[in-house]
Amino acid sequence: MKKMLLAGIAIAMMATPAFAQTYKFVIVPKAMNNPFFDVARDGCLKRAKELGNVECIYKGPVEHEPATQAQIIQDFITQKVDGLAISVADVAAMTKSIDAATAAGIPVITFDADAPGSKRIAYIGTNNKDFGLALGRQLLQLKPEGGKYAVVSGGPGAKNLAERVDGVREALKGSKWVEVAGSPTFCNDDPALAVQQMADLRTATPDLGAIVPVGGWPMFAPEGYKAFVNKNKKDIEAGKLTLVVADTLKMQLELLRDGYSNALTGQRPFEMGEKAMDTLLAIKKGQKVPEVIYTGLDLVTRDNVAQLLK
Known part of the structure; x- marks a missing residue:
C-alpha cells in the first residue's frame, strides 16, 4: 500500500x-x-x-x-x-x-x-538623454527666437533626471535660449512643490520665456497647475511664456488639449x-x-x- x-x-x-x-x-x-x-x-x-x-x-x-x-x-x-x-x-x-x-x-x-x-x-x-534632447528640441521648434528658460527637476540624486536636464541643455546649446540662475529646481517628485517652483521662477524672472519640467509633476496637481497657467494665460497666448512638459498621462493630454501647455514629451x-x-x-x-x-x-x-x- x-x-x-x-x-x-x-x-x-x-x-x-x-x-x-x-x-x-x-x-x-x-x-x-x-x-x-x-x-x-x-x-x-x-x-x-x-x-x-x-x-x-x-x-x-x-x-x-x-x-x-x-x-x-x-x-x-x-x-x-x-x-x-x-x-x-x-x-x-x-x-x-x-x-x-x-x-x-x-x-x-x-x-x-x-x-x-x-x-x-x-x-x-x-533613454533619458534622448528624452531631454526631445524636450529641448520641442521648445526650440515652438519658439526658435529664444529667451530665458528654467528647468524643474525631481530628486537631485536621480541619475535619469540629471540626464534629462543635460539633454535639454544640449538641445538648446548654441541657440538664443539662456538658462536662468537657480535652474534646475528640485521638487523631490512633489506635485504641489513643482507648481510652487514654477510660480517662484516666474516671480524671480518676470520675463522668463519658458519652463521645462523634466517630469510631469506640476501637472499631477492639476488644480494648482491650472491656477498657475490661468494667472499667466495672457503671456502664454501671446507666446511670451512657453510650457513644454515631460510625460503624457491622460490628465496631461487633457490639459494640453484644453490649452494648458504647449507640448508634451511622453514616456511609456x-x-x-x-x-x-x-x-x-x-x-x-x-x-x-x-x-x-x-x-x-x-x-x-x-x-x-x-x-x-x-
Missing part, C-alpha cells in the same frame, strides 16, 4: 506542468503618490495575470524618500522574493540596496531610473511594467536578457493630442 501511495505521488509530480512554479516579483517605484508609477503598476499587473505563474507586488515610499525606499527593499530581501524591479530614487543609496539583494540571490532590474554602476542585470525604460510606463515582468521571468528561467531595453518616446502637441486621447 505504501509503495502504491509513493508511486501515486511520483506520478502526480511528473504530471505537474513546469509552469506550476509561481514567482513573486516586486516593482518598487520612487514614490506611490506619483501617478506615473500607477501606470507602470497597471502594466505589471496586466502582464502578471497574462503569464499566470507570476505575482506582481507593487510597493514603494508614499513620497520621494530614498531612505524609505532602501528600507522597503531590505524588507523584500528578508522575505526572499523572487525578483525586484526598482525605479532608483538615489543612485548611491540604491546601489547598496541592489548589491545587497544580488548577494542574497535575488535578481534585480531597474526601470524608469537606473543605477548602472550597481549589480542590476538590466534597465527598462526611457505601462510598457515598463509589462517588460519588467517578462524580463524577471526570463532571468529566473536562466535566459539571457538585454542589459538595456528602451521603451520609446511620444511627442505630443495640440495638433495630435486628440489622436492620443483616443
Whole structure:
C-alpha cells in the first residue's frame, strides 16, 4: 500500500506542468503618490495575470524618500522574493540596496531610473538623454527666437533626471535660449512643490520665456497647475511664456488639449511594467536578457493630442 501511495505521488509530480512554479516579483517605484508609477503598476499587473505563474507586488515610499525606499527593499530581501524591479530614487543609496539583494540571490532590474554602476542585470525604460534632447528640441521648434528658460527637476540624486536636464541643455546649446540662475529646481517628485517652483521662477524672472519640467509633476496637481497657467494665460497666448512638459498621462493630454501647455514629451510606463515582468521571468528561467531595453518616446502637441486621447 505504501509503495502504491509513493508511486501515486511520483506520478502526480511528473504530471505537474513546469509552469506550476509561481514567482513573486516586486516593482518598487520612487514614490506611490506619483501617478506615473500607477501606470507602470497597471502594466505589471496586466502582464502578471497574462503569464499566470507570476505575482506582481507593487510597493514603494508614499513620497520621494530614498531612505524609505532602501528600507522597503531590505524588507523584500528578508522575505526572499523572487525578483525586484526598482525605479532608483538615489543612485548611491540604491546601489547598496541592489548589491545587497544580488548577494542574497535575488535578481534585480531597474526601470524608469537606473543605477548602472550597481549589480542590476538590466534597465527598462526611457533613454533619458534622448528624452531631454526631445524636450529641448520641442521648445526650440515652438519658439526658435529664444529667451530665458528654467528647468524643474525631481530628486537631485536621480541619475535619469540629471540626464534629462543635460539633454535639454544640449538641445538648446548654441541657440538664443539662456538658462536662468537657480535652474534646475528640485521638487523631490512633489506635485504641489513643482507648481510652487514654477510660480517662484516666474516671480524671480518676470520675463522668463519658458519652463521645462523634466517630469510631469506640476501637472499631477492639476488644480494648482491650472491656477498657475490661468494667472499667466495672457503671456502664454501671446507666446511670451512657453510650457513644454515631460510625460503624457491622460490628465496631461487633457490639459494640453484644453490649452494648458504647449507640448508634451511622453514616456511609456505601462510598457515598463509589462517588460519588467517578462524580463524577471526570463532571468529566473536562466535566459539571457538585454542589459538595456528602451521603451520609446511620444511627442505630443495640440495638433495630435486628440489622436492620443483616443
